[in-house]
Amino acid sequence: MKLDTIVSQPVIETGRFCLRPLRKSDAGLLHMYAGDERVARYTRSVPHPMPPGAAEAFVARALEEGRSEDVWAMDGAAQGLGELLGVITLERMDRDQSQIGYWVAPALWNSGIASEAVHALLDANPQGCKTVFAEVFQDNPGSARVLTNAGFEYIGDAEAFSVSRGAQVATWTYLKKLG
Numbered sequence: 001m002k003l004d005t006i007v008s009q010p011v012i013e014t015g016r017f018c019l020r021p022l023r024k025s026d027a028g029l030l031h032m033y034a035g036d037e038r039v040a041r042y043t044r045s046v047p048h049p050m051p052p053g054a055a056e057a058f059v060a061r062a063l064e065e066g067r068s069e070d071v072w073a074m075d076g077a078a079q080g081l082g083e084l085l086g087v088i089t090l091e092r093m094d095r096d097q098s099q100i101g102y103w104v105a106p107a108l109w110n111s112g113i114a115s116e117a118v119h120a121l122l123d124a125n126p127q128g129c130k131t132v133f134a135e136v137f138q139d140n141p142g143s144a145r146v147l148t149n150a151g152f153e154y155i156g157d158a159e160a161f162s163v164s165r166g167a168q169v170a171t172w173t174y175l176k177k178l179g
Helices: 024-034 054-063 113-124 141-149
Strands: 018-021 069-075 086-092 097-104 131-137 153-162 167-177
Touching: 018 113, 024 054, 024 086, 054 069, 069 113, 086 113, 097 113, 113 141, 131 141, 131 153, 141 167
Parallel strands: 097 131
Antiparallel strands: 018 069, 069 086, 086 097, 131 167, 153 167
């Protein structure tokens, strides 16, 4: 798959919610949840405090033609849950590879939402990946469990810059072969 090819983002149903492409109306909840220090500190790119307009800019990038990352909202509105429970992403890489990332609103931590989203996205494989990579900060063992429970294999330690922390942070890197 070429990096400049846009893959249509399907809506992916799970047992408790659906994964759907972002929409402009998600910006307010994105700002509230991603702007929470407990969420931002476990991501590479979310600033804390989140400046005005950052959530809107994130949504705009997610909707751009030529984007390299597909972003889905975890939407539980149809099942009586919130309209935005979290976000899951697949960033296109070369050689039929992608990198998965996700976060869930703190009120839903340890509820299985992240695991359900990761399993659903891997099962759907909307980018036709053969290999999916992931990384988590080493002080976030909950996200590491999500990955290992989804069949990812630990492949090593690294570091990544965290915007919210303003520092390099030790990471664990994972890999999963698909198909």
